[in-house]
Amino acid sequence: MNLFQFLIRIQFSKYCLPRNRACFCGALLICLLYVDTEAWADGQYEIVTYPGVSEKTLSVNSLRSIFSMHLKTWSDGTKIRVFVLPDDDHLHQSVSKEKLNVFPYQLRSTWDRLVFSGTGQAPIKVNSSEEMLNKVASTPGAIGYLWRANINENVNVLQIK
């Protein structure tokens, strides 16, 4: 998404700036609005962890590394256990595309490469938001994602920087 905005900006500055300033301001406004709506869309779900996980914030980089199954331990040395919804689930697709910035099919092929070469494990699949909530709330080291409406006090919400 960042790349996309960047391209829009470049295009606008390329074509509009020399012509008139107002157009450029308009373009910026559109960009800002765009960022705003995205933030709003992002706000509908959160990355959640088991309450015992000490991390309260996480970089996008680390988050991507966790969901790619490369980063396997929290900073205190305990196991990370990743929970995901099915590939065609709407929430899974949103998290994959918007938070991790990868297409779901790429996550799938990354996991397959790990599982069938023995160099890693697959995330644990759950079939519903309720199951996600129950599993993340009860499994030490768990990380997953939930619609805001489904989040309760049994899980921690992780801030992504």
Added chain:
Amino acid sequence: MCSRLSNYLIGSFRRITKQLALLFLIGSFSVQAQEINQTQKKPASIKPPAQWLQTSELPAEASESDNVKKKPGLINTAVNWFRTTDLPGDLQIHGFASQAYITTSDNDVFGNSNKGGSFGLTEAGLNASVRPLPRLLVSAQVLSRRAGVGNTGMPRLDYGFIDYRVYSHEANQFGIRVGRLKNPFGFYNDTRDVAFTRPGILLPQSIYFDRTRNLGLSSDSVQLYSDIAHSSLGSISTQFGVALPVVDDRDTAYSFLGSAGAELKGRLVREVSYIGRGIYESNDKRIRLAISGSWVNIGYNPGGINDFGPGSIQFSPIYFSAQYNAERWSLTSEYALRHFVYDNNFATNSASKNLQNLSSFLSPNDFYGESFYFQGEYRFTPKFEGILRYDVLFTDRNDRDGKEYKAKADNHFGQFAPPAHSRFAKDITVGLRWNVTPQFMLRAEYHHVNGTAWLSTLDNVSGSTHQHWDLFAIQGSYRF
């Protein structure tokens, strides 16, 4: 004529019965797994058929897939049991089974494919991984592959190793693996036997030879690896290993020693070899670039007086890989330059004219093989994918049409000389993939090939191959 036909029908009926028996076996295994655990929670995953069918628009497809759905139902339940049960030490069990039907206009690929086709390619694997400690991973896979004369389907240890994560800080990792490991080269070698991870029923044969596959597949090694990720630039994963290659199969002997492989009493022995790969991925995984290379050393132990001398072969290929991934399509290309060196110790003391001929034909020898392919994949819907590929192999890049080789061979072997077209292969592939469910996949593909350089010399008598040939294949694959 009639009796031949009925013989053929009976033959294929037997083969189909075997496949069904295999399926049944897998099925009953999963039933058992399910029964053990009847008290566990009901499978919540099995969606109502109506919802599952929503993407299949054609009614004919819908009813067909309904049948397909019923068969792996039991397996799904077992899989679900694995998923919902807390296994000790984060134990995970995965597996796959694929069956292909291959028919060719001429030449044999995985069985007697040019006379009505064959079910000669069966692949099945079962793996387990466990994390007894947060930084320790132990995993192993058993693989059975039935493909032509070279692979009988005998299960073998595909990989089995321990992986210790020495250093881990945020998105940067460093670790070590010891055991039998998949050889890291190109984009696909690590998982080449899993149909789901392959771009097609057959991998681009110019790079991923199926005839020297055991050599390329895995080796007993010590490997260091690292993953380094940068928040904006992307990530780099590297692997470097010291290995003993696996060379104790007939196909490998044939590939390196030609038809002499059959007559020789000695055997290929493995020597210390090196292998490494680096992969760059942009953070959105749209761009993937890789360089891999290996330095494989193989020795030859003579089996008596009537044999070659103790020679050695150095095989040092280097691979360049590039891929671009968009939401709907992916473009992939890989290029390999393969350096072969046969030292002059293959000289023989034998009185056999044939062996003298073979030995002077083989060594000393120093040449470069070259191969590359371009491939486009298009995802029409998440369920349907199309693939188009052009794949080229030259056994010797300085003799692309094989004419020099033919002239040399004519001198040595006269009428038994291998044809010039055994030194190159140009393959155009068109294929379609249908992801029936996340676990079950069907595929069909068509190849038009000019040349026979990657054909198995075990399955084909080199003098009787055809230069221009077609291959059609369908495949069903299940995984969990």
